[in-house]
Amino acid sequence: MEKVTIGNTDIAVARFNLGGNVFGWTLDEKQSFELLDAYTESGFDFIDTADMYSHWANGGVGGQSETIIGKWLKGRGNRDKVVIATKVGGPTGVNEINTSRKHILESVDKSLRRLQTDYIDLYYTHYDDEKTPIEETLAAYDELIRAGKVRYIAASNISPDRLRESLKVAEENNLPKYQALQPLYNLVERKGYETDYAPIVAEHGLTVFPYYALASGFLTGKYRSEEDFNKSPRGQGAANYLNEQGLKVLHALDKVAEKHQTVPATVALAWLSAQPHIGGPIASATSKEQLKEILSSTSLQLDSADLDLLDTASK
Template structure:
């Protein structure tokens, strides 16, 4: 399988990034281990989590996903084969978004403890509090990189302005630079990324790992009517997509997936993989059947007519 090198790093990842938000939420430890084993058995090595997963959904403090991943890596003895990404700065329970140096230095140690590891491969600014000076945040990252706790840093929910400022401050002061970008981007959420962030990814050589790559399951095609929203815990969050544009996207996905004898989810991920600077879409799975749709995406080569059809439907 062809691997991708992240930004200007020595991190090589397979082209699907497994989302860890379901571990400890919709999947218990045993089921999580089964999904992780199946994922890595196929040669994939890139896992995404965050310090606040997975009880952010009900106001808890999080950490369950990291804990499960730590136990799994310890039991399997495979830490050196995994590229582990986690995040700092997200709000959890009563704790607000925080990218201060104090918070980062405290939080990284808790993540390392839960992950049962000495280092994090890729450490994201999950959300930017937009008040901590970017110098302070980058100085904190510099400290933990020099201490060997983190290898490289990346940005998720950071405004274009603060992202530009971070890159300029890093360049000027010899501080660590973000190497990857994790935006909200998929067939039904294109405008924000393509107009504001894609030019920055190109300019700064950032490798892009889109989250909600399947629009919370909408792009799998399983939500096609109001009655379908009760099919999963995520059902309510996809209501907004069931409009004229969303139905047009599903129809286009049906055509392309039928042509290639595959699924709408696989086509959706393959469409992302065809985009410039795209490294690996982030998608979670709660069954081996769902995993197969992820495995199939890097193998699917969409032709220009497929891409044009999907681009037009999703504009």
């Protein structure tokens, strides 16, 4: 199993990050356990969640995903065999976006209790409130690292300016530095990451784990008409991509998938993994069949003709 080292850390992970947003939302506890078992039995080890998953989607307070993962970790006794990433700062039913020291210190203890562990491998700033001083946020993470509650930190929804400033402040003040970035990036959402974030990533050696890697399921190819959006609870999220550009990308995915005797989702994820500085895409699955398809992306080698075709169609 090929592994990638996250930033300047001692953590190496298989090149696929399983999204835990569906645990407690579209999957119940039993189904979640089955999926987590299948994932780790396939040799993979990197699980992504957040304190706001999963009932935040329905106006709840979140925490369900972490709770399910925690029960699974305890039941399987495999904490030392998996890398857990979770997040802080995002909006829930009881909190607005908040990256203050107080909120971070309170939230980490809640996440640790739900996860039934005494440490988090990678702790993300999920959203940036853009008003808490950067030094305060990083100093809070420093406290957590010194206490052994967090190993390393990373960033997700943070503006390019605040990300650049955070990296600068960390270096100048000997504070923890973000080691990874979790941005929105996929074949139909390229410009924001490639224009604004890729230069920062290259300069600071960050490892990138893109979310919405399948564009809310659009890149699976199952949403090709208005009627298709009723196929799943997440269907409406794919509606933004059903346009001339999106259909062009699907056509290219179909061609490459046919060539390699696979499916569009596998090709879309393999394309992401082939991009510079990408540690692996984040994607979730709601069945073992879906999981098998997306995990097969790690062994699909796209050639230059495939990459050129997808590159042209998605620009």
